[in-house]
Amino acid sequence: MARSSPYLCAALVFLIVFVQSYRRHLWFGSGGKDLGLFHQSAWLLSRFESPHNTLLGSHAFADHLEFIDIAAAPLQWIWPAAGALLLFQALLVGLGVVPLFDLAKRRLGSLSAAWLMAVVYLCGIDMQNAVMFDWNPTTCGAALLPWVVWLFERGRVVGFAFAVAALALTKENLVLYALALCLTLARGTERRAALAAAAVLAAWFVIEIKVLFPLFGGEFRHLRYPALGDSGLEIARSVLASPHRAFALLLTPGAKIDGLLAPFSSVAFACVLAPRYGIAFAPAVLERFWSAHSNRWWDHHYGAGIGVLAVLAAIEGLGRLKVWADTRGRRDLAPAAVVAVLLACVAIASLPRFGPGPLWVWRHSYYASPQDRRDAEALVARVPPGAPLAAQNHLLPHLSARPKLFEISRPVRAEFVALDLAQAAWPFERGYPRKLAGELLREGYGVV
Structure with missing residues (x-):
């Protein structure tokens, strides 16, 4: 049982994440941004076509270098729908439990503690928010982080290199996450492997920014901070010239504090007992x-x-606390601390200020009603496959297996327009679909 526990845990995590995220999609709770646009890219790649994303208005890799889309594309041969991306994401999140489970068991010396830390992994408010927000390479990449740590600590250098490469290819910001994590791990007998990986990652990030983004017709724009500067050099100068201002920016306005505290309070701040992870936290904190x-x-x-x-x-x-407590005859301290971490995780995800955790809610208020869902499904079924289409946000992921897909902004650029007057119209006001329908009918559009 002990040997199979990590895999049983992974299967449970996979089922929970997939069932809840796919239910959200089936009840028209997913959106064109992000699930619809990512699915269009993966679908195009599965057909060996360039992922020129019409929702973005550019090549997909001009917006983000999310090469994980290529890995997700083959699933479209079996299941050419947005749900396949949710399946792929749930599978990665589930598999991420396997190394984390083993790390917890080895460090804490308890199968029970490993199970509890796996629950913390899944039920942390940040992970809940991620898996219940469509599909994103960042969420997939987060599930690879435990593999990087576990393979390194087990001395599996080749596997470690593959895990680092997979993480770096998932999305361009995750190159910095991987680099910082390698620097965190750079100690002991395998120090050189971690430092070498960090050096390669630094070079790869420069190549992505200076070569690959322009190659795909884009300009890297996601790590720009108006208060500090537009380029990496400007940001560095600003931080060095006024470090206290750069630090204050992390906490201003005050609304940032909730997001900053959430991951640490979700583990009862036990992470401070591993201070070297401050390096790994840096890009994740600064980026956001x-x-x-x-x-x-x-x-x-x-x-x-x-x-x-x-x-x-x-x-x-x-694990450090356990070693310290055991040498002093306090063998009850570490198990109590693990329980405290679990309770903190549950509390943070339950408090109105942070929660309730979306993974725990069976039916969200923004889901379609049963009748509205049936009507929306009937609408989706009437749209000709592959036809150029403009549609509302919550309809887009159900109709994204096509080369030309657009939002319902003016001017309408599609032969077909899918409107559901019972649905919200983000990013437009609620009455916009009805108004647009009237205008299109007057312009000569018909009703299918």
């Missing part, structure tokens, strides 16, 4: 909280990486 975009501070997929890193740091920190 130097930003002026409030959606990066909280919710969505942005916290998945730091949430997993906090759990890994907590496992190491609790």
Whole structure:
């Protein structure tokens, strides 16, 4: 039983994540951004076509270098629908438990503790927000972090190199996550492997920014912070010239504090017992909280990486606490600390300020009603496969297996327009679909 426990745990995590995220999609709770646009890219790649994403208006890799899309594309041969991406993501999140489980068991010396830390991994508010927000490479990459740590600590250098490469190819910001994690791990007999990986990652990041983004017709724009500068050099100068201002920016406005504290409070701050992980936390913190975009501070997929890193740091920190307590005859201290971490995780994900954790909610308020769902499914079924289409946000992921897919902004650029007057119309006001329908009918559009 002990030997199969990590795999049983992984299967349970996979089932929970897939069932809940796919239910959200079936009840028209998913959106064109992100699930619809990512699915269009994966679908195009599965047909060996260039992933020119019409929702983005550019090549997919001009926006983000998310080469994980290529790995996800073959699933479209079996299941050419957005649900296949949710299956892929759930599989990775589930598999991420396997190394984390073993790390916890070895450091904490208890199968029960390993199970509890696996629960913390899944139920941390950042992971819950991530898996219940469509599909994103950041969430997939976060699930690879435990593999990097486990393979390194087990001395499997080749496997470690593959895990680092997979993480770096998932998305360009995760190159920095991988680099910082390698620096965190750079100690002991395998120090050279970690430092070599960090050096390669630094070079790869420069290649991505200076060569690959321009190659795909894009300009890297996601790690720019108006308060500090537009380029890496400008940001570095600003931070060195005024470090206190750069630090204050992480906490200003005050709304950032909730997002900053969430991953650490979800592990009862046990991560501070592993101070070397401060290096690994750095890119995850700076990327989000130097930003002026409030959606990066909280919710969505942005916290998945730091949430997993906090759990890994907590496992190491609790392991240190166990060694310290055992030498003093306090063998009850470490198990109590593990329980405290679990309780903190549950509390944070349950408090109104942070929760309730979306993974725990069976039916969210924004899901379609049963009748509205049936109507929306009937609407989706009437759209000709492959036809150029403009559709509302929550319809887009159900219709994204086509070369030309657009939002319902003016001017409408598609032969077919799918509108559901019972649904919300983000990013437009609620009455926009009805108004647009009237305008299109007057312009000569018909009703299918």
